[in-house]
Amino acid sequence: MAKIYNFSETEQKLLKFWEKEKIYKFNPQKRGKIFSIDTPPPTLSGRMHLGHFFSYTHQDIIARYHRMIGENVFYLFGVDDNGLPTEKLVEKLNKVRLFDLGREEFIKLCQKTIRKILPEFVFDWKRMGLSCDFSQIYSTISKEVQKLSQYYFIDLYKKGRIYQKETPVLFCLECQTAIAQAEIQEVERKSYFVDIKFNLKEGGQVTISTTRPELLPSCVAIFVHPKDKRYKEIVEKTAIVPIFGQKVPIFADELVDPKKGTGVVMCCTFGDTTDLEWYFKHKLPLRISITKDGKMNELAGPFKGLSVKQARQSIIQELAKKGFVKDKKEIVHIIKVHERCQREIEILPTQQWFIKYLDLKEKFLEQSKKLNWYPKYMRVRLDNWIKGLRWDWCISRQRYFGIPIPVWYCKKCKKVILPPIKDLPVDPLHQKPKKICKCGSKEFIGEKDVLDTWVTSSLTPQIALLLLKSKKLQKKMFPMSLRPQAHDIINFWLFYTLARSYLHFKKLPWRDIMISGFVLDPKGEKMSKSKGNVVEPQAVIEKYGADATRYWASQARLGEDLKYSEDEIKQGKRTVTKLWNASRFSLMHLKNYTPKKINSEDLEDEDKWILTKLYRTIKEYRNYMDKYEYSKAKENLDKFFWKDFCDNYLEIIKPRVYNLEDAKKLQPAQFTLYTLLLSVLKLFAPFMPFVTEEIYQMYFRKFEKEKSIHLTLLLKPDKKLYFPKTAKNFELAIDAIAQIRKYKSEHKLPMNAEIEEITIKTTNKTLLQKYTPLLQKVLRVKIIKLH
RNA sequence: GGGCGUGUAGCUCAGUGGUAGAGCGCUGCUCUCACACAGCAGAGGUCGCAGGUUCAAUUCCUGCCACGCCCACCA
Secondary structure, eight states: SSSOOHHHHHHHHHOOOHHHTTTTOOOOOOOOOOEEEEOOOOOOSSOOOHHHHHHHHHHHHHHHHHHHHTEEEEEEEBBBOOOOOHHHHHHHHHTTOOHOOHHHHHHHHHHHHHHHHHHHHHHHHHTTTTOOOOEEEEEESSSHHHHHHHHHHHHHTTTTEEEEEEEEEEEEETTEOOOOOGGEEEEEEEEEEEEEEEEEEEEEEEEEEESGGGGGGGEEEEEEETTTTGGGTTTEEEOOTTTTTTEEEEEEEEEEETTTSSEEEEETTSSSSHHHHHHHTOOOOOOOOTTTBBBBOGGGGGGTTTTTHHHHHHHHHHHHTTOEEEEEEEEEEEEEEEEOOBBBBEEEEEEEEEEOGGHHHHHHHHHHSSSEEEGGGHHHHHHHHHHHHOOOOOOOEEEEESOOOEEETTTOOEEOOOOOGOOSSSOOEEEEEEEOTTTTTTEEEOOOOEHHHHHTTHHHHHHHHHOOOOOHHHHHTTTTEEEEEEEGGGGIIIIHHHHHHHHHHOOOEEEEEEEEEEEOTTOOOOOOOEEEEEEEHHHHHHHHHHHHHHHHHHHHHOOOOOOOOOOHHHHHHHHHHHHHHHHHHHHHTTTTTOOOOGGGGGOOOOHHHHHHHHHHHHHHHHHHHTTTTTHHHHHHHHIIIIIIIIIIIIIHHHHHOOOOOOOHHHHHHHHHHHHHHHHHHHHHTTTTTHHHHHHHHHTTGGTOOOSSSGGOOOOOOOOOGGGHHHHHHHHHHHHHHHHHHHHHTTTOOOTTOOEEEEEESSSSSHHTTTTTTHHHHHTEEEEEEEE
């Protein structure tokens, strides 16, 4: 056994070994309880980051643990290559613009690019030691998944849960698409803050402040703050919009900021999202004055045909000419733009598809309650989200790259036509329905919208189970055992999956949910490229090894954020080294040993003591792991390994294994050593899969029947190796050892220095008497007096 | 602004209704035949702040402050 453990070489070697031997391949025929994991498919954009490494380590520890308690672990890997991030990546890698290529070409390019970069992308996940079955990686844009996603769309359609509605959405005039909130960027722009006088129908005036005077034709109401004394009088009165003349009501609403401008604001359909909120809340009329081409429409009267920007200038001029402008100052303010084209976002009513689920809030809350939450308190976050839902789920996106909504419209009767299930997946833009419409028409218009990526992501349990092929097994394995994920997407991925599962099956998607925290930089701030505080896991792995990095990741309590700490990774590396060295020592003395059972009477008290400690460690370890408390399991194990096993037990048995005078005492020591080391390796295996496997292969493999430590079973706490009374007595000896060590330390003596005489304090002289010969031998003391 | 969480030794974190623990770092000693990437020992904390409950609070309750995440808002 080499003196120094070469983690880099070993880890690379074992990755190949695991792959070649198919150690983690799921075998549906295998007996035993199935433990299935709904693994998060990482987004295919850029490389694995430290946050990934962190939460995937947590899942993997759990997966490995369940494998080692004899369960049949179904742990797949997938990539989310559907949607905006992939679009962007493909544009960047190929130096093309989506709009120049057109939809069909672009989708082709996406698929080609994905195939090319996937192996490299997945490698990082393999490298960190994930025990996923990598033989089948699913992709959320694959044909199979498109089919599945469209199938469930049709299922909901048939259940009457899908409808179309014209509704205001965030819209980019440049890209001609509705966009999601996540696609918004906030930038500083110069603009004018204009105070405009409105006449009141009842007489008098009120002055509003706005940055968007061009929306005057869209003005539908005026708002003031309910507690603003200046305007108490005018609430409920009616204002007349300058130039355009429409009469609008004046309301009071909490959302108004009295300190901003004049404290009076006009509400237009739609200037911003507040307008949108008021539109719904106060059931205001719709007055759209901007067309989808970004021009003013007939509502703008003389300004019709002008661009938004031109109209702003002209209207300000006109207002000024007529004396309505009270004040105008240049300001720099933050506005929302579409991040890819930097164009200001408008809110326009467009035809969109929705999943109706607002009526199911109570049901969703019930489902949330039925889930086993780890940690428990995370449930509140989902519940608050569900309680706060105000709109149905808008599932249509005007994007190019995505799963098409499988729908045609009859050109003549406008009826919605669905494809038969067997024809899925379909792309309605490039395919036609096979039958003519009931009205007799042969002409159809294909839906050009695609599904929101969450529509597909919310089906990951079904996507994963799809790879099983067997319908029977798919049914048996749903709900799945566990969904592991981080807390930032409780409101999205977790919620949508739960909702879909209820909508389709009235079932929970999984039994347990485990929530990981976040990785922060050493100062406790979020890592981001712009801050320049990003730590790349690949570099850390190269420097310290995957085992050491996993060790760091596993010290975060469940759900809790963890600061990146290089020191903690070094601690992981130390543990790897310590395991290596403790094994070198142990194996040196196990050279001629063949494992066999032993009579407990032959065991020495120190053997019984350490075996009892092992028994307790395993028990606590399993208790914690069953509750997903991997960090506590590891902490306990660490303490046992360093303190009890290395610092005490290995030191105590040195006289027995080195001085072979008393051969009778050797074998029990070897038995204990074998049991201990193997157990410790197994217990560490979920955390540090590489070094434990390497040591297993070097020695234990020839005695144990499994070809990998990761296929072995964890020891169950063995009553036959549990001696609580002896263990308790032996603690007296451990305490005495500490006293002798302290004496040597205080007298500046080496630990192996021989001492003549020492007095030891103890609570039980009679019992300790029994151990004095042992203490004399281990710590080289001639006379021990007890006090 | 709302929700959730966190605030314990210089650092990273455990922990408990009865006045605190680990690892790193620091100091001293020891290169002892697995390991100096080690061992042994030592110093170091009014357990975020302010109230309250209690014989007793770091631990329970209330308020505040700081930080993180999510949500809302920014005419």
